[in-house]
Amino acid sequence: MPRILIADDDHRLVRGLAEGLRYEGYVVETAPDGEAALVAAEAGTFDVIVLDIQMPGRNGYQVLRALRAREDWSPVLMLTAKDGEYDEAEGLDAGADDYLTKPFSYVVLLARLRTLIRRGRDRRPVVLGAGGLAIDVARRTVVRGAAAIPLTAKEFDVLATLARDAGRPVSKTDLAAAVWDEAADVAGNRIEVYISALRRKVDAPFGTDTIETLRGYGYRVRA
Template sequence: MSARILIVEDEPRIADFLVRGLTEEGYQVEHAADGRAGGIALASGVWDLVLLDWWLPVEDGISLLRRFRQQNRTTPVLFLSARDAIAQRVEGLDAGADDYLTKPFAFEELLARVRALLRRPSQATPLELEYAGVKVDLAAQKAYREGQLLDLTGKEFQLLTLLLRHPGTILSRTRIFDAVWGEQYDGLSNTLEVHVKELRRKLETQGPRIIHTHRGRGYALDAQHADHSAGEE
């Protein structure tokens, strides 16, 4: 099976050049045209390699990369940028990039770097995540509990995936909002609470409560402990 490559690039000419060139080389290629689309693809997809532009609309590449690494994702990332100062290269690598290529670049050099990154020992994200009877199939974008398919929205799927990556860990509202919505939590919006409530409802059709509220701290996926919400929805 050929490697899956995600390209996050907003410049249409460059994106088309990369998509066509890498597809012709036999890779499976998908493209996200801005920071929001890139964040969604990074959070919910299974990739062997990511080509990531620095300057993007909505959210820049550095922010996307840092959040991606905070989620313990080890997929190789090749930064593409017109910024060629040493300090900027260092910033990109320190943020979690595995390699850095300055625009404009020769396609032959890009291919060589792609091959080198794909040859590294695999630490690929698993295709499935499972905990206490709850499973998500990242490749198929489907979720199950006790073998029963759950009808989840895109955000509910991303939320469940995030919780499954950290079972038993209390995730703050700020961290969840940043990872799932790509936005800073303002402390006022009830968007997260609404999505948690609906995700719980769908999960609990097949079993007991597994997403628990820790008042003032956040949420945790935990099959072992009682809810700490004190009646909170």
């Protein structure tokens, strides 16, 4: 069974999440602050670590940097009441895999956890390579060869989500959950619009075919 560590000082939230995730079949441990999270992570192996940013003692950024410094590559989901692109960028720069702002949908959280569990604990570079593209998740830039490819924020998020699972199928449901917090309301044709836009920008000018459609399921970026 997948093992999840939740580190957050909101005891009510942690209790509710732990109960729900255990009902879903996950093994869940909890930590009330950053120091306890580091102790728990050192003592055990987790398939996903959920970190709140604003915790007593060490905050979520500090915990994440400490984990990566000791080469713990457990997928990390940053969970926080803060909102803004700079907060998200700091989390990604520190080595986070995903970011979710409170309040959030429990269904969205489950979908993102499934995606992170599939990703595994392999060391992940800041620059993703997929289909001949170099995708810098910290600077949010995309390059093919010497050509920079400008993308909108959502186009980048869609591409980066697929690239993190390069070579593996990503369902429309999981893609929507990773990119849009209101995933339950994201229609399939809305995703198709972004995929079409990406193909026009990252493939058509270069005569390449990076994004593969898996009919009736979702998409896959060629490794």
